[in-house]
Every structure is written in C-alpha cells, then in structure tokens.
Amino acid sequence: MKRFLKNNATLIALFALIIIMAILSQLKLGTYTVFLQSANLSNIILQVIEIGIMAVGMTMVILIAGIDLSVGSIMALSAVVSALLLKAGFGVVLTLLFTLSGVGILLGLWNGFWISKYKIPPFIITLGMMTIARGLAHFISNKTAIGVSNKTFNAIGGNYIGRGLSITILVLAFFAIIYLILNENKQKKKYKIDTNRYNTIGKIAALTAGISVAFYIFLGHEGIPISVVIFVTIILSGIFLLHHTKFGRRLYAIGGNEEAARLSGINIFKSKMIVFTIMTTLAALAGIISASRLGSASPNFGSLFELDAIAAVVIGGTSLTGGIGTIKGSIIGTFIIGILNNGLSLLGVSTEYQWMIKGLIIIMAVWFDVVNKRKKI
Amino acid sequence: MSKTILKMKDITKDFPGVRSLDNVSFSAVSGEVLALVGENGAGKSTLMKILSGAWPHNSFSGEILIKDTLHSFTSTKDAEQAGVAIIYQELNLIPELSIAENIFLDREFTTIAGKINWNKVYSETKILLKELHLDYLDPEEKVKELSIGKQQMVEIAKALSLNAHILVLDEPTSALTETETEDLFKIIKKLKTHNVCMIYISHKIDEIKKIADKIMVLRDGKLIGKTVKASSITTNKIISKMVGRDIKEMFPRHKIKRGGKTLEVKNLSIDHPVLKGKKRVKNVSFKAYKGEILGIAGLMGSGRSELACGIFGALDGDTTGKVFLNGKKIKIDSPQAAIENGIALLTEDRKTLGLIMGQSIIHNTTISSLETVSGRWIIDKLKENDIASTLIKKLKIKTSRLDDPIDSLSGGNQQKVVIGKWLNTNPDIFIMDEPTRGIDVGAKVEIYKLMHTLLKNGVTVIMISSDLQEIMEISDRILVMHEGRIVADLSKKQATAKKIMHYATGMEKTK
Ligand SMILES: Nc1ncnc2c1ncn2[C@@H]1O[C@H](COP(=O)(O)OP(=O)(O)OP(=O)(O)O)[C@@H](O)[C@H]1O
Ligand SMILES: [Mg+2]
Numbered sequence: 001m002k003r004f005l006k007n008n009a010t011l012i013a014l015f016a017l018i019i020i021m022a023i024l025s026q027l028k029l030g031t032y033t034v035f036l037q038s039a040n041l042s043n044i045i046l047q048v049i050e051i052g053i054m055a056v057g058m059t060m061v062i063l064i065a066g067i068d069l070s071v072g073s074i075m076a077l078s079a080v081v082s083a084l085l086l087k088a089g090f091g092v093v094l095t096l097l098f099t100l101s102g103v104g105i106l107l108g109l110w111n112g113f114w115i116s117k118y119k120i121p122p123f124i125i126t127l128g129m130m131t132i133a134r135g136l137a138h139f140i141s142n143k144t145a146i147g148v149s150n151k152t153f154n155a156i157g158g159n160y161i162g163r164g165l166s167i168t169i170l171v172l173a174f175f176a177i178i179y180l181i182l183n184e185n186k187q188k189k190k191y192k193i194d195t196n197r198y199n200t201i202g203k204i205a206a207l208t209a210g211i212s213v214a215f216y217i218f219l220g221h222e223g224i225p226i227s228v229v230i231f232v233t234i235i236l237s238g239i240f241l242l243h244h245t246k247f248g249r250r251l252y253a254i255g256g257n258e259e260a261a262r263l264s265g266i267n268i269f270k271s272k273m274i275v276f277t278i279m280t281t282l283a284a285l286a287g288i289i290s291a292s293r294l295g296s297a298s299p300n301f302g303s304l305f306e307l308d309a310i311a312a313v314v315i316g317g318t319s320l321t322g323g324i325g326t327i328k329g330s331i332i333g334t335f336i337i338g339i340l341n342n343g344l345s346l347l348g349v350s351t352e353y354q355w356m357i358k359g360l361i362i363i364m365a366v367w368f369d370v371v372n373k374r375k376k377i
Numbered sequence: 378m379s380k381t382i383l384k385m386k387d388i389t390k391d392f393p394g395v396r397s398l399d400n401v402s403f404s405a406v407s408g409e410v411l412a413l414v415g416e417n418g419a420g421k422s423t424l425m426k427i428l429s430g431a432w433p434h435n436s437f438s439g440e441i442l443i444k445d446t447l448h449s450f451t452s453t454k455d456a457e458q459a460g461v462a463i464i465y466q467e468l469n470l471i472p473e474l475s476i477a478e479n480i481f482l483d484r485e486f487t488t489i490a491g492k493i494n495w496n497k498v499y500s501e502t503k504i505l506l507k508e509l510h511l512d513y514l515d516p517e518e519k520v521k522e523l524s525i526g527k528q529q530m531v532e533i534a535k536a537l538s539l540n541a542h543i544l545v546l547d548e549p550t551s552a553l554t555e556t557e558t559e560d561l562f563k564i565i566k567k568l569k570t571h572n573v574c575m576i577y578i579s580h581k582i583d584e585i586k587k588i589a590d591k592i593m594v595l596r597d598g599k600l601i602g603k604t605v606k607a608s609s610i611t612t613n614k615i616i617s618k619m620v621g622r623d624i625k626e627m628f629p630r631h632k633i634k635r636g637g638k639t640l641e642v643k644n645l646s647i648d649h650p651v652l653k654g655k656k657r658v659k660n661v662s663f664k665a666y667k668g669e670i671l672g673i674a675g676l677m678g679s680g681r682s683e684l685a686c687g688i689f690g691a692l693d694g695d696t697t698g699k700v701f702l703n704g705k706k707i708k709i710d711s712p713q714a715a716i717e718n719g720i721a722l723l724t725e726d727r728k729t730l731g732l733i734m735g736q737s738i739i740h741n742t743t744i745s746s747l748e749t750v751s752g753r754w755i756i757d758k759l760k761e762n763d764i765a766s767t768l769i770k771k772l773k774i775k776t777s778r779l780d781d782p783i784d785s786l787s788g789g790n791q792q793k794v795v796i797g798k799w800l801n802t803n804p805d806i807f808i809m810d811e812p813t814r815g816i817d818v819g820a821k822v823e824i825y826k827l828m829h830t831l832l833k834n835g836v837t838v839i840m841i842s843s844d845l846q847e848i849m850e851i852s853d854r855i856l857v858m859h860e861g862r863i864v865a866d867l868s869k870k871q872a873t874a875k876k877i878m879h880y881a882t883g884m885e886k887t888k
Contacts, residue, residue: 252736
C-alpha cells in the first residue's frame with residue numbers, strides 16, 4: 001500500500017488537483033461545474049499539447065542528466081519557418097519535411113555535437129541556442145506574426161476526426177490494450193514469473209476509466225482533435241522507446257553512471273546525439289502544431305515553454321541528476337501544469353499569482369524527490 | 378585492564394522480503410580488535426551501519442549501549458559524537474574534492490571570523506597521511522586522481538582523524554597491497570595501545586588470525602556460537618562456522634591444456650592523462666593463450682589496471698602499440714569495440730566503474746549484453762528476466778527480487794553481479810581486475826571453478842590480483858609489473874611469494 005502511494009504520488013496529486021479545481025470553480029462560478037465540462041477538459045488538452053510533446057523529449061534529455069533550454073525558441077523558429085514556406089508557395093508536405101529536418105533535426109545535431117563531442121555542459125550550449133533561435137525567428141519574420149491560411153496545414157491543429165471514427169478508435173484501443181495485458185500475463189506464465197491478479201484487475205479498471213473519460217471529453221464535443229492523435233502517438237512512441245528498446249535502456253544507464261555505461265560498451269556520443277535531436281525535432285513539431293492551430297506564426301511563440309516542459313518533467317518524478325524518470329510521470333506533470341494554468345485562469349487568479357503558485361509547486365515536487373531519495377542507503 | 382565499551386543487544390533488522398539481522402547480541406572491549414566474519418550477505422555491514430547511525434534507531438529493533446549508556450542515533454553525526462567512526466565497505470569520498478577537503482569535510486577548522494583556516498586543514502592532513510606512511514600524497518590532490526587503494530587509505534585517514542573510541546573497519550584491506558596492509562596493521566596496533574576498540578570485518582582469514590583478538594561469526598543474520606579468542610580457533614574452524622560446511626580445497630586446480638596464442642600485445646605504451654611526457658605503461662609486450670589463466674602481479678600503481686584499460690580501449694589518453702587477436706591486428710578505440718571483439722574487462726572499482734547504482738539488478742546484469750536479449754531494437758523483457766535469474770542462481774547471488782535496486786545487495790553480492798554482467802557478453806578474452814574483491818571464502822572457490830569452466834570453453838582468462846596467494850595458486854603463468862613495465866614472466870613452478878615481491882618492488886630490473 002505504502003509502495004503504491006509512493007509509486008503513484010504524482011498521479012494522486014493530479015487527481016487531488018482536479019478535485020480541488022472542480023470544487024473551487026463550483027463555489028466561485030455558481031450553479032454547475034464549468035471546469036469539468038467536456039469542452040473545458042478538451043480545451044485543457046489542446047492547451048498542453050505543445051508542452052506535453054516537448055516534455056516527452058525533455059524526459060529523455062533530463063534522463064541522461066542533460067537539459068535543453070532552447071526548445072521554446074526552436075518552437076517559435078519552426079512556426080515562423082513553416083509559415084514562411086507556405087507563404088512562398090511550398091506544399092504542406094514539403095513544408096513539414098523541411099521544417100522538421102531543417103529546424104528540428106539540424107539544430108538538434110548542432111546541440112548534440114557540442115555536448116557529446118566536446119563535453120560542453122548542455123546548459124551552456126542550449127542557452128546559446130535559445131538566444132540564437134529566438135533571434136533567427138525574429139530576423140526571418142521581420143519581428144511580426146505571419147498569417148497561415150492553408151486549409152490542409154490548418155487542419156493539423158484545428159480539425160477533428162469524425163465522431164464515428166473516434167468511437168471506432170477508442171473501442172479498438174480498449175480491446176488492443178486488454179489483449180496486450182492478457183498476452184503479457186500468458187508470457188509471464190511461460191517463464192514462470194508470478195502474475196498478480198489484483199494488478200491485472202487494477203490495470204483493466206484504470207483502462208476502462210481512462211477510455212470512458214476520453215469518451216466523455218471528446219464525444220461530448222466534435223470528436224478527437226487531430227493534434228491529440230499526434231500527441232498520443234508521440235507519448236506512446238516515447239514510452240515504447242524508453243522502456244522497450246535497447247536505446248531507452250542505454251539512456252537510463254548513461255544517466256545513472258556515465259562512466260560505467262561507457263565501460264559497458266555503450267556509445268555515449270551516439271546516444272546523446274540522438275536524444276538532443278529527438279528533443280529539438282519534437283520542439284519543431286510543437287511549433288508547427290501551434291502555427292497551424294492559431295492560424296498564424298509569431299516569433300514570440302513558446303517563450304518560457306522550455307521552463308514549463310522542464311517543470312512538467314521534474315514534477316513527474318524525473319531526477320535532474322539523471323538515471324531516474326518516466327514519460328508517464330512527465331505527462332502527468334504536464335497535466336498538473338496545464339490544469340493549474342487553466343483552473344487558475346477560470347477562477348480569475350491574476351497571472352502574477354499564477355506564477356508564484358506554479359513556482360511553489362515545482363519546488364515542492366523537487367523537495368519530495370530529494371527527500372524520497374535520501375531515505376534509501 | 379580490559380573494559381567492555383560497547384554492547385549491542387537483540388538487534389533485529391528487516392528489509393522487504395529478508396531478515397538481515399536476527400536477534401544479534403554481542404559486546405566489545407576497549408583496546409581489542411574484534412573480528413566480524415561471515416559469508417556475503419550475512420549481515421555484517423548492516424550490523425555496523427546500525428552502530429554507525431547510518432540506519433537510524435527507528436529502522437531496527439534492539440539496543441546500543443556505549444559505556445553503559447543507551448544511545449539512539451538518528452544520523453552518523455550522532456554516532457560520531459558518541460565516539461564511533463566507521464570506514465565503510467564502499468568508498469564514500471567526493472571525487473571532485475581534494476584529499477584534505479574530504480578528510481575534514483563538514484568540520485574544517487575555522488578562524489574566529491568563520492573563515493576556513495586552510496593552512497591548518499592542510500597541515501593536519503599532512504600529519505595524518507604521514508602516520509599512514511602516505512607522505513608522498515599531496516593533501517591538495519583531487520581524490521579522483523587516486524587509485525582505489527589510495528582512496529581507501531584516505532578513508533582510513535578520515536576515520537582516524539575523528540579520534541574515535543570505537544572504530545569500525547568494513548573490509549579495509551580489500552583494495553590494499555601487502556605493504557599497505559602492513560602499514561594499516563601498525564596503526565591498528567598503535568590504536569590498541571591507545572585503548573581504541575576496533576571491529577574488523579574481512580574475508581581474508583589469515584589477516585584476521587594475525588590482527589584480531591577475538592572473532593565472532595555471522596551466518597544468515599544470526600550469530601553462530603559465542604565470541605571466541607582468535608588464538609584458540611583454527612582457520613578451518615572459522616571457515617566451517619562461516620559457511621556451515623568444510624571447504625576441502627581453497628584453490629582448486631584444473632587440468633586443461635594450454636592452447637594456441639590468442640591475445641598478443643606489442644610495445645604498448647600509455648601516456649599519463651595529466652602529466653605530459655610521463656607514461657603509466659611503458660613499452661609492454663606479452664602473449665596470452667587459450668585455456669590459460671594469466672596472472673598479472675604488481676604493487677598498486679604499477680600500471681596493471683591501466684594496461685587492462687588500455688587493451689580494452691577505455692582510456693582517453695594517448696595509447697601507442699599494437700594488439701593482435703588470434704594473429705590479426707585489431708584496433709580498439711572504445712570499450713564498445715573491445716566487446717565486439719570478444720574482450721571483457723571486469724573493472725576493479727565496482728561502485729563507480731562497474732555498476733549503475735540506483736538501477737535494478739536485472740538491468741545491471743544485461744547492460745553490456747543487450748544484444749543477447751533483444752532483436753534489432755526491442756528488448757525481450759521476459760527473456761532478459763530468464764537470463765538474469767539463471768545467472769543469479771549460477772553465481773548464488775543472495776537477493777529476494779530481481780528488480781530491486783543493485784544497492785540493496787551486500788558488497789560481495791554486488792561484485793558477483795559485475796562478474797555475471799561480463800559473463801553474459803560471452804567473451805573470448807576475459808580480463809578480470811581484482812575479481813574476488815569482497816567475496817567470501819566459499820564463493821571464491823566457486824569463482825575459481827567458474828574460471829576453469831571458462832577455460833574449458835576456450836576462453837583466455839587474464840587476472841590482476843593484489844592477493845599474492847591467490848595469484849600464485851590460481852594463475853598458470855604470472856607477469857609481474859613494476860612502474861609501468863613488465864619485469865618478469867614467471868611460470869607457476871618458478872613463482873614464489875619472495876620472487877614476485879622481489880620483482881614487484883623493483884629490486885631487479887632484468888626480465
Ligand atoms: N538497503 C537494503 N535494502 C534491502 N536489502 C538490503 C539492504 N541492505 C542490505 N540488504 C540485505 O541484507 C542482507 C545483509 O547485507 P549486508 O550488506 O549486511 O551483508 P554483508 O555481511 O556485509 O555481506 P558482504 O560480505 O557481501 O559485504 C543481504 O541479504 C542484503 O541483500
Ligand atoms: Mg558488507
């Protein structure tokens with residue numbers, strides 16, 4: 001039981017936060033709960049997509065004891081570049097390809113190269129890139145927002161997949177996950193590993209609850225937004241990469257003890273290059289989604305988003321010293337931040353208070369992490 | 378005039394899934410050395426961590442009485458104040474700080490204005506180092522530049538500087554050479570005359586016979602019999618009390634014929650990483666053969682570990698020379714390349730170089746051999762689990778759960794995990810740097826037998842060891858290093874302790 005509480009502390013914190021917000025908004029806004037309406041919940045999800053996508057990459061970066069401060073600026077640069085390309089008459093596919101590779105991959109390789117080849121602290125390199133990319137975004141956009149009015153492009157961030165298709169996807173997801181759970185148990189039996197029945201039941205219950213909530217949020221509205229499909233795909237790929245591949249395992253090793261990892265035959269250079277490249281590519285994707293949803297691209301996009309992404313990862317239990325952390329935690333952290341932003345705004349709390357509250361929560365999360373770690377010898 | 382200074386009563390400590398101490402009671406006397414022996418995972422370090430406050434008083438049951446007063450420590454600082462100092466089994470120095478800073482960490486001498494009096498810190502450190510015959514060490518040198526043996530000596534100096542009444546030494550000599558051990562023993566003898574009570578943990582029984590006044594034995598968390606006088610018990614008796622059975626052969630022999638040449642090193646030189654123009658390995662050439670255990674002896678700092686790291690491609694500094702594998706010249710510029718060529722290196726320092734602390738046992742066992750448990754990308758976790766648990770059984774690693782962090786294992790069991798991790802890579806050349814460090818007598822025999830199995834499968838084993846007896850009994854051939862050079866190549870018949878020491882100390886420079 002204690003173990004359960006400790007392992008799921010952030011998830012419990014998230015639920016507590018949701019309940020508190022629901023009650024507060026009820027008290028303040030009167031008759032019925034605005035906060036819990038499906039339109040608002042759907043809104044929260046749309047608001048956190050950029051930070052959430054970047055938090056997936058940031059988890060990997062922090063897992064190897066790195067940091068990336070450039071992602072907010074890169075997001076802006078990518079938004080501006082894609083808007084300019086569209087304006088110049090490039091097709092959507094070419095625009096996406098060029099932005100993702102030219103801004104995302106290229107700048108990531110640059111960051112990664114200095115960090116892994118010359119062992120320059122990531123803090124410094126990405127701090128530099130943060131200003132460079134921001135300057136570049138302002139330079140090429142002539143310091144103004146650029147309108148984007150390409151139907152296909154705008155659909156990425158603005159459209160929904162129809163309700164029929166949404167239902168099909170959710171139902172399929174439900175059965176697919178049940179199949180995976182049962183299959184895992186079968187495999188475990190084959191290797192004579194104990195399976196815990198309560199564990200299985202718990203998993204299925206959580207799954208059912210999750211899918212029901214998704215039904216409520218999305219079908220009360222117009223269906224699942226396309227950007228949410230992208231978001232979920234990235235989360236799932238991230239989780240898969242970290243927990244089921246050699247690549248992910250190596251990241252944990254590097255973060256836990258880089259020297260021992262090197263002596264175990266891990267190519268540190270390659271791993272770091274890949275991680276920083278994934279990070280900036282995801283930031284570029286976040287920029288594209290922003291530009292597409294808002295129908296315009298401003299060089300001021302994503303300012304301070306790097307801090308929100310880092311905060312989400314840290315609140316989610318990833319250790320800044322590396323080696324410990326999960327994407328699941330970071331996503332929970334993302335939602336904690338998103339709900340705070342949304343709920344506090346709904347309640348009419350002014351931004352200066354919002355900042356202070358957010359700051360305190362980050363400090364508490366880190367404190368919790370430190371205390372938790374100190375107990376073990 | 379002997380006086381009981383310490384009593385520990387009915388100590389019981391549980392970890393999830395294991396009772397590591399079960400109702401342990403004993404007492405210790407001022408001016409005496411009490412040896413604490415037992416198998417890996419018997420509970421020795423746990424008992425001492427309780428005494429030193431590392432496990433706070435509410436995490437176990439039982440009483441600690443020092444000079445007949447009851448103590449409940451909540452931290453190691455409390456214990457220090459009560460006069461208890463401990464040298465932990467795993468090194469705890471801060472690599473980035475200097476020797477002096479490490480020794481006086483947290484209690485630097487300050488002037489009235491609160492400024493640290495560095496002159497005093499350094500001069501006190503000099504005095505301490507001198508006592509340990511370490512005059513040649515510079516108090517301002519960073520700890521990370523030191524070999525593990527010297528780091529151990531710094532730990533000892535740190536504990537001595539506390540002027541404790543009770544001093545715990547948890548396997549202090551596992552990384553020391555004979556001479557360093559002798560120096561330590563001189564100090565222990567001096568402390569005895571100052572009426573310090575010492576509790577001494579070691580797996581080296583002959584050492585215990587030499588230095589201890591009394592002996593107590595732990596097995597599976599329980600005391601076996603009473604504390605006995607060291608002079609009244611034979612080595613064999615101690616061992617059978619420890620492991621619960623007799624061990625017939627401490628050093629098993631093998632009858633495997635030496636095969637063809639596998640590894641050949643020609644004119645290997647390795648630059649010192651910091652000091653320009655100085656070399657740590659000088660023009661070393663040797664050959665190793667299939668089905669042979671090649672021992673490398675030498676004093677600490679003679680370049681043995683550097684040689685191993687150089688072959689393994691683990692050094693950043695300039696390495697010149699040629700390495701041939703089965704007659705073919707190979708280029709190894711990274712550990713990754715070495716592993717791909719079938720070379721494994723068991724490093725001497727398990728905590729900083731061998732293991733990833735904080736991560737699970739299972740991940741630590743497969744980290745250098747992920748290919749064996751995965752396809753191109755994806756890890757087959759069940760297969761991984763299977764391989765890891767087979768290994769745990771084979772090496773008799775004492776653990777309750779595979780996904781517990783590696784930190785929860787006792788020191789010797791951690792060492793077994795490192796061995797297992799490299800076994801998993803199925804090497805053709807297995808270089809082992811102090812493989813039996815911290816491993817109990819019974820398990821040592823198992824490891825020697827394991828080496829024989831490897832030989833049978835055509836593996837070349839190269840073993841670096843500071844344990845003179847081990848290297849003489851186990852190796853088929855012994856290279857002796859001195860100041861970065863190989864100064865002797867002795868067959869098993871030629872090798873005597875005297876001869877090895879003779880070459881190792883540089884008395885004779887001819888090959
Ligand atoms: N932090 C921990 N969490 C869980 N179990 C632990 C922890 N520390 C020790 N143990 C368990 O307690 C038992 C005793 O360990 P301990 O370190 O005291 O052994 P030891 O006698 O010092 O062995 P060695 O000779 O290998 O150093 C072992 O089974 C070990 O797995
Ligand atoms: Mg121990």
